[in-house]
Amino acid sequence: MRKRRGEKLLIKAAEIFNLPGEAAVGVPRVTLTGQRQVHIENHRGLLEYGPERICVNTAAMTVKLRGRGLEISAMSDLEMVVTGAIEAVELEA
Amino acid sequence: MSLMDTLKGSVRVELQCKYSERAVNICARNHVDFRDLQRTPDGAAQMTVGLRGYLTLRRVAERTGAFTVRIVRRRGVPFFLWRIRKRYALLIGMAACVFLVGLSSLYIWQIDVTGNVNVPTSEILAALKDQGVDIGTNLLTVSAKRVANDVLINVPSLSFITLNTHGSRLEVIVREKIEKPELYDPDVPTKVIAGKAGIITELTVFEGWQLKGLGDTVVEGDELVSSFVPVGNGRITHAKAEIWARTWYELTLSTPLEAMKKEYTGEKTARTALILGGNRVNLYFSGGNPYRECDKISTYTPVTLPGGTVLPLTVARERFEEYESVPYTMTVEEAERLLTSRLLFDLEERIGEGYIVSSDFETREDGGLVTVTLRAECVEQIGREVPLSQEELGLLTTPAQ
Numbered sequence: 001m002r003k004r005r006g007e008k009l010l011i012k013a014a015e016i017f018n019l020p021g022e023a024a025v026g027v028p029r030v031t032l033t034g035q036r037q038v039h040i041e042n043h044r045g046l047l048e049y050g051p052e053r054i055c056v057n058t059a060a061m062t063v064k065l066r067g068r069g070l071e072i073s074a075m076s077d078l079e080m081v082v083t084g085a086i087e088a089v090e091l092e093a
Numbered sequence: 094m095s096l097m098d099t100l101k102g103s104v105r106v107e108l109q110c111k112y113s114e115r116a117v118n119i120c121a122r123n124h125v126d127f128r129d130l131q132r133t134p135d136g137a138a139q140m141t142v143g144l145r146g147y148l149t150l151r152r153v154a155e156r157t158g159a160f161t162v163r164i165v166r167r168r169g170v171p172f173f174l175w176r177i178r179k180r181y182a183l184l185i186g187m188a189a190c191v192f193l194v195g196l197s198s199l200y201i202w203q204i205d206v207t208g209n210v211n212v213p214t215s216e217i218l219a220a221l222k223d224q225g226v227d228i229g230t231n232l233l234t235v236s237a238k239r240v241a242n243d244v245l246i247n248v249p250s251l252s253f254i255t256l257n258t259h260g261s262r263l264e265v266i267v268r269e270k271i272e273k274p275e276l277y278d279p280d281v282p283t284k285v286i287a288g289k290a291g292i293i294t295e296l297t298v299f300e301g302w303q304l305k306g307l308g309d310t311v312v313e314g315d316e317l318v319s320s321f322v323p324v325g326n327g328r329i330t331h332a333k334a335e336i337w338a339r340t341w342y343e344l345t346l347s348t349p350l351e352a353m354k355k356e357y358t359g360e361k362t363a364r365t366a367l368i369l370g371g372n373r374v375n376l377y378f379s380g381g382n383p384y385r386e387c388d389k390i391s392t393y394t395p396v397t398l399p400g401g402t403v404l405p406l407t408v409a410r411e412r413f414e415e416y417e418s419v420p421y422t423m424t425v426e427e428a429e430r431l432l433t434s435r436l437l438f439d440l441e442e443r444i445g446e447g448y449i450v451s452s453d454f455e456t457r458e459d460g461g462l463v464t465v466t467l468r469a470e471c472v473e474q475i476g477r478e479v480p481l482s483q484e485e486l487g488l489l490t491t492p493a494q
Contacts, residue, residue: 045118050132072130077121 028058032089038065038082046072054082064090102169104147106140110160113138119160123153144171194404201230202261202405203395209267212250217267220244229405232258261403281480282329282489285318287311288477291338301332311338311475320481321489329481329489336476339450344439346432347464350425353418360384360415368393368407384415425463429456432465440469447473 014027031039040056040063047055047062054070056063070084108116117138120127127140142150154162177183204221206214221227224240237256244254253268285301290312293305301318305311318332362383367374382389389411396406423431433454440449452469481489 045121046114048114049117049130072117072128074126074128075117075121075130076126077124080121 026059028060028063030063030089032086035086036083038086038089039079040082041079043078043080051084056080060093062092064088064092066090098143099169102144102167102171103141104144104164104168105166106142106147106150107133107163107165108138108140108150108154108160109163110137113160116160119153119157120150123149125149125153139165144169194398197405198261199232200261200405201226201228201232201235201258201263203403204228204263204265206265206267208269209251210269212248212267212269216248217244217251217254217265220247221265223247226256226263232261232263261405277331277333279331281331282320282486283331283333283478283480284316284320284485285332285334285336285476286479287313287315287317287336287338288475289313289338289340289473291340291473291475293317293336293338294472295335295337297335299333299335300330301334303334305336317476329486333478334476335474337447337472338475340444340447340471340473340475342440342443342469342471343466344436344469345464345466346436346439347462348423348428348432350423350428350458350461350463352421352423354421355388355416356419358415358417362413364411364413366409366411368409369405373409383413386416386418388414388416390414423463425456425458428463429454429465432456432463433467436465436467440467440471444471444473447471 026042028043029039029041031041033039040058042058043063044057044059047057049055049070049072051070052066052068054065054072056065065082065086066088067084067086070082070086072080073083074081108120110116113132113136117130117140120140125142125146127142127146130138130140133139150162154160204218204226206217209217218227221240221244224243226235226240235256237258241254241256245251250270251267252270253266255266257264257266279300291310293307293309293311296303296305296307296317298318301320302322303317304319305315305317311317317336318334320329320332322328322330364375364377366376392410392412394408394410396404396408398404436454437452440452448471450470450472452467455466455468457464457466
């Protein structure tokens, strides 16, 4: 709980000082390229994966991807690339 | 699978544990970069990792005990070399092959000349050869700047040349000199003569003294405009005029009705040879043409590596197609059509600047020989500027006694 509060404070501070959030406090950056690719930076691991649904844990929320033929085409400890026919990107706080 | 994957090697592994997401997260946290993650029907995770990633993965699996690793597939050069590590002859052969390819890349095996329009490629290649640049020349001995300078001196029609090497291919880019247009020089005394015989229909004299008028009949060589203008004390000029005249042509062509034509029998054969450097190695035993009468089509394909590196090897393929020469009798109409089109083409070539006013064809057949005669009336520019000879100039400049 303390960690969450600290992150919220950092996000607030980044907003005040006009700093990019993902660089300052590890806020996730989700980049959608067309309907075929999602690039997620600053993730904290996979929660669930399958061809129709992939859930990714991040510092502030859970990113849920829905679609068809979803596949994690590349992944490292900081970023991942999901490809497939993406139908929805949901953010769950 | 990319070229780098092939060179560095990649392993498709299956991670088996109760929750494969956990295994995947452990991999990511331990800096094992992977791709093409898929869940198998029994819940395991399959992924592709590099060779280094695979070794890390094994260590992580042993340390954490969270999952087991099973190899599904191994691909790439490191695994191939490991498999053949005891086949010495093969290894030596591969090393020799790599060495030879590396060595051959030090030599020129193909020369491409681009940018030339009027200067023949053979002339440029000959000039390069004179400077010691030819197929099989060691690239290290070629000084591109020196060769370019010397070729420019030896081929005066070129204004620019540059030599670029792409592996074993030498690219020669040239630019030709632009010829200076012929300038009107008023100081050179000329006269205008009739280039052809005809009746003058239009006459425009820009400079000089007009000697013939409209409706005059002239023959080839007649002086139409003199360079001497007898006004005042008289002066010698550069005569210039446009003289249009009616001209007549009578052209005749003949052809026999009996001719031979090719009839393909359907028999075909092909032969292959290898050209190594400049030496040809035939991959067949019998030389010469396989048929008495045949078409021969040769194609030469240089062998190149992926990426465009040219090897000193060319595959020469010769295709033979047999035919028989069979007698063929043309109809008079066919022969007439053929000769008419040739005569018209010939006439247009002769006219040059002008046009055909009327034409008439006459066809005769005599003993299997068809003769077509074209009679045509044309209008064309017949004036030709000719410089005065020393003798003519002397006569004009000598004061009358």
